[in-house]
Amino acid sequence: MPNQLTYQTVPAQENHLEQIRNIGIDRFGYFHHTHETLFDPQTIAYCGIIDDKVVGYGICKVMSKQSFQNQYPKISDKNISSINNSSKIGVMASIAVIEKYCRQGIGNAIFTARITAVKELKADIIIIKVWETSAGIKLLSLLNNHGFERVATIPDYWKEESCKYSYVCPECGSPPCTCNAVLYIL
Numbered sequence: 001m002p003n004q005l006t007y008q009t010v011p012a013q014e015n016h017l018e019q020i021r022n023i024g025i026d027r028f029g030y031f032h033h034t035h036e037t038l039f040d041p042q043t044i045a046y047c048g049i050i051d052d053k054v055v056g057y058g059i060c061k062v063m064s065k066q067s068f069q070n071q072y073p074k075i076s077d078k079n080i081s082s083i084n085n086s087s088k089i090g091v092m093a094s095i096a097v098i099e100k101y102c103r104q105g106i107g108n109a110i111f112t113a114r115i116t117a118v119k120e121l122k123a124d125i126i127i128i129k130v131w132e133t134s135a136g137i138k139l140l141s142l143l144n145n146h147g148f149e150r151v152a153t154i155p156d157y158w159k160e161e162s163c164k165y166s167y168v169c170p171e172c173g174s175p176p177c178t179c180n181a182v183l184y185i186l
């Protein structure tokens with residue numbers, strides 16, 4: 001039986017940014033956070049660490065409904081009642097783990113740390129917009145295990161963004177990205 005990995009989940013530090021960026025580019029084809037956006041007061045980021053190496057990361061934030069609606073117009077257009085009825089919204093942004101460290105609980109540890117963080121900041125609901133590929137939703141079991149409910153699908157969610165940032169989606173290749181986003185709410 002393989003040895004259990006020993007990892008820690010810690011708040012991201014400035015010296016982790018480069019490694020986080022590399023993981024994002026490897027797993028999603030892009031990473032457009034900068035030092036300013038990753039370490040702004042609204043953003044909370046966690047890293048999974050093994051022997052001082054960043055092996056995964058997860059980003060989240062808590063924002064007012066107004067900021068959420070300004071920042072996520074495609075989701076706001078869905079007119080979802082639980083969003084409309086909330087004042088503070090926890091948003092789970094990207095999460096990724098280096099492939100060779102996957103399936104050992106690191107993703108779940110980062111996912112759980114993010115939920116705890118936004119709950120501590122008194123978010124009324126937690127929203128996560130997940131990437132749906134032809135192979136399905138990689139986060140599905142984590143979402144189900146933590147009680148998230150699927151509320152909407154938004155086709156071609158990253159189409160304009162993929163063209164703007166010229167990113168090559170690991171699923172559909174050169175821009176435009178035509179993957180769906182699926183919204184889950186807790």
Ligand SMILES: CC(C)(COP(=O)(O)OP(=O)(O)OC[C@H]1O[C@@H](n2cnc3c(N)ncnc32)[C@H](O)[C@@H]1OP(=O)(O)O)[C@@H](O)C(=O)NCCC(=O)NCCS
Nearest residue numbers: 027095096097102103104105106107108130131138139141
């Ligand atoms: C999604 C992602 C972050 C999950 O990370 P991870 O570290 O593999 O997550 P976990 O190990 O906690 O859980 C994944 C699976 O491993 C299983 N697992 C957890 N600990 C385990 C262990 N010690 N031994 C064996 N399996 C284990 C979990 O039960 C889960 O299995 P399931 O999906 O069949 O239920 C990772 O696959 C990834 O980076 N994907 C690419 C980016 C991506 O798609 N991000 C999400 C966009 S919405």
